Amino acid sequence: MNALNAADLVIAPTQPEYFSAYGLRSLMTAIRRVRGQDNPNLAYYVLITMMDRRNRIHRTLCEQLQTTFHEGLLNTIIEVDTKLRESTVAGMPITHYSPKSRSALQYSALAQELTENVREKIETESHPQPN
Template structure:
C-alpha cells in the first residue's frame, strides 16, 4: 500500500518544504520508492529538487486539470538526483487553479484519484509487475485553502512540522480543526503526526514550547527533533537533498532518524490494524 503524507502547517517558514525533500530522500535511501509532490504555488520544492518552476513543461497543475490517461500522468513526473525519489513539480499556474477546480463536483478527491493511478518513474515495465510508490509526500502551501484540503483528503497522515515559538500551539489547534473537518467530510481515517523543526537548543522558549507540545499532543508527537542547521539552507540553494549535499552533518542524521521513526510507527500501525 502507498503511504501518503501531507506535510502541512499554515504557518510560513516552518520547514515544510525542507522536511518534504529531506524525508523523501531518506525514505528513498531506505529503499522506499518515493514521490514528492510540490503542491505550493511558490514552487519551492521544485526549486529545492533542482528544477525551475518557470521552466518545467508540465506539472501538478496538468495533473489536477487533465482528464488524462495514466501514461500522461506519468509523463509529468521528473527524476531527482536520488535513486528511488521522483518529483511531481509545480508551476506558477497552481496559484489560480483553485477557482476552476472548486466548480467541479467532488473536486476534493482530484489529487487522491490522480495519485492512485501513478507508477514510479523507475518502474521497469518489462521485468516487474505493476508497481506503486511506497510513499508519497505532499508539500502543502502555508494556508488552509483548497490545495491543503485536497492534500489532506488524499493523505492517510498529516505530517506537521512545528517551530517551537510562541503561538505555535495556537496555530496547531486551527490546523487540527481543519483536520477534523476533513475527517468529517472527505477522509474519515485521516490521522496526524507532529514533529519539532528549527529547534534552537540554546533558546529557553524553544524548550518550553516543546514541553508544552509533549504535554498536549503526546501520542502524536514524534520523538525526533530537527535542530537549526545552516547546511539545510545551503542544500536547498544548490537543489539537492541534504543527505547528498552534506551526508554526515547533524541535519542529515536527524532527518534519517525521523525517517526511521516514521517507518517504525507506520509498521506498528499496520501490525495493530
C-alpha cells in the same frame, strides 16, 4: 479540506514559535472536523523543526507541544543547522550535501521513525485484536 479527506496521514511540521503553534491549532481543528465527517481514520504526527535548544522559548514551547500531543508528536526533532541552510543554497538534499551533519542524521532518524510507525499501523490494521 479535500486533501485531508483523501489523506491517510498528515505530517505537520511546526517550529517552536508562537505563530507556528497558532497555525498548528488551526490545522488540528480542521483534522478533527474531517475525522468527524468524512475520514475518521485520518492520522497525524507533529514534527518539531528548526528547534534551537539554546533558546528558552523554544525549549518551553517544545515541552508544551510534548504535553499537548504526546503520542501524536514524533520523537525526532529537526534542529537548526547551518549545513541545512547551505544545502538549500547548493540545491542538494542534506543527506548528499553533508551526510554526517546533525540535520542529515536527524532527517534519517525521521525517515526511520516514520517507516516504523507506518509499518506498525499497517500490521495493526491487518491483524485486528479480538474483542
